[in-house]
Amino acid sequence: MFRLRKYLVFFFLIHSFVVLSQESDYHIVNLLPIENDTIEDVNFYVSKIIDNRVYKDNLGIAQKGVFNRKVLSKFDKPFEEELMEYFNVVFPPDSKKEPLVIRVNQLLISEKTGAFKETGKAIANLDVLSFKDDVYYFLESFSGYAEKNSADVTGKHDNRIRQVLKNCLMDFNDIDYKTKPKRPISIEVTSIPVVLNEPLNKGFFTSFSELYANEPFEDSLIKFKDNSHRSNKLFLEDRSHKRTLYYAYSDGENIYLNASNYSGEKHFVKTELIDKYLLFNDAFINQDKATGMSLAFGVLGLLVSNTQSNVLLDLYNGQYYILDNFKIRLLLKNDYPELYKEYKKNSNDVNLLKSILEQLYKGGQSGKIEQILKEP
Template sequence: MKKITIGFCLFFCAVSLAQEKKVHLISLANEKNTALESDFYIEKIYDGRQVKENIGTVYVSLFNNKVAANFEKPFTEELSSLLAILYPKTENKRAISIRINELYVTESNADTDNNYKKKQTGSATVVLDIIEKKDDGLHYITGTFFSSKEDSRSDVTKKHAQLITLAIKNSFENYKNTQDTYKIAIPFVSDETINLDDTDAKIKAGIYLNYKDVFNGKLLSLEDYTITKYKEGFCLLSNATGRVENGFYGFSDGNNFYINLFQFSTVKYYLKTEILGVNYFIDEVEERNLDFNSFYLAYGGMVAMGGGLLPALIFSGSGSSEPQKIPLLIERANGMPTFLTDKYVMNMLESNAVLLKEYKKTKRTPADKKMIYKKFYNF
């Protein structure tokens, strides 16, 4: 009996380990997809995502392990195949292009009163820019459209292809029906690069659609929007519609830059940052509002937090009922996060005995960690 028990344990451990390395593949090909009425077709698709390694995370297997999700085909190829069916090129249709700023799927456990019928909520989010050619022969971004679709069921993973397709369709429907295009279109250049050395620490006031736009000075005027405090962060309201605009990469009020954490946050708002070298520094984020597993999987286990392969457990054992807060660094070019946990700071200070001694005397609050970090790197 003992051998059988050990055998089962080894089997489940092996399966669990195998699942940790699995990537869930999604195909948008579906015989039910048909052409939609439109006066345009999609000429080119530009991948403007900052995180290109995958398209989010899903739960798989009887262990309900969270794994990275990706398309079966390369990103733009998968979308091109779908859009060629939905918006086919025909005579008399005008050509538009799109830049995908965000496209991701997420899953979470849904609230239910029946413990025997637990459900999961899956969502797909798409943020895309419409690019049109003007009379001067140049291309401009004329609007940005955001859509999110969700579904709840016992196994929602198989619904993600449909949810992505619905989100894409809805984005284009919003484009077809809106009169709210940008008053001043934003020039679009497909091969823009990032140069941190040429970027001032102070970011010009405006709204930035994409992470590259911050470096290249491509922005939308802030005059048609209102910045409003919301929970631990801020939200952006359209003065024309009163709608909350949470599809932008970030915005600057001229003094501070506010960043959108997109799929890594369970609450949709912008957080105020400070620029420290190549990083955006966020003074503190609430642990309960972050999806650490998605961070971890999105960056292939490269998330810096001071140790351990179970990032969701880094605060366990605190004994506090208060929401746990932590400083967060986000690398401006690639979005790589670094969580200033106590362990991370202690490891960082191993080479500096003076600062290590000073840190040990503090209460190790987020403010203390920021102070020590800035001293360590001479900011």
């Protein structure tokens, strides 16, 4: 018995050491120093970075060593600081030029190992804003994608990140934004989202801010595959469109969220509107789980887990909340045991969960729902 206890203690200590080592073993990305990358012939510079990413503790997955061990990656410096220093070199500050605020909605890297090569990817989605008289104005949204095949792609993630960021800003430089009407937006959203106050417009939303404002664009060239057997998901036909990272799509009746926002998968998942939330069920690993499970799942760009989660997107601020079994139990088990029994029969049934939540809202439980959703 004593020997068994010793083995258990030894196993626990080794396991704890491995977990802690894995969580602290990041691949570090540096955007500086760089040479000959300064662009003088633009009429703007970047004055501020706003981090609006779903995953704020890392940049995605890199692979280390001869066995391609998956680890999380991050900048050597805080996210906003690293980007500001990089943009200051590429687009030097100049009081005669337009100061821009860059709101980064997504910036991820990933690696995929094939039989004879590795593929490194970087994707970005950002909003270009201006700031005047204490008001932020939305100018335009941009997405970038860079991919490179080689024997070892890990050491070049910095190049791909620089490429997508610079391309987004140069795309902005090519548009005549001064002739477009400026739309005021709130960084700390407190007003009622427009999308909740008027009929849903049809088209693609390039970012959360467009979804919030119910301002999609339509393009007849962008088409979905025939997918009648899986009505809860839509798949784009053209590969180039898959890479543009549209935030969401509306068919005029329903909103479909792009899974690339939270997993890197290339499909749009159907949502159900409940109060101020969009409810959906998909393979979703949140920021907390991403850190502890990255080695097992390889998330953030190359999701290989089939773990399904019920998720709520807050239309006021763009925040995702996972409504897992623990939170459902807190909501239902004591006060609504019959509803809890129904939920347990099929926990991934979105329509069932929608019906349950609607009953809670009608019963005056909105405060309790809010409290439980925001608990860690």
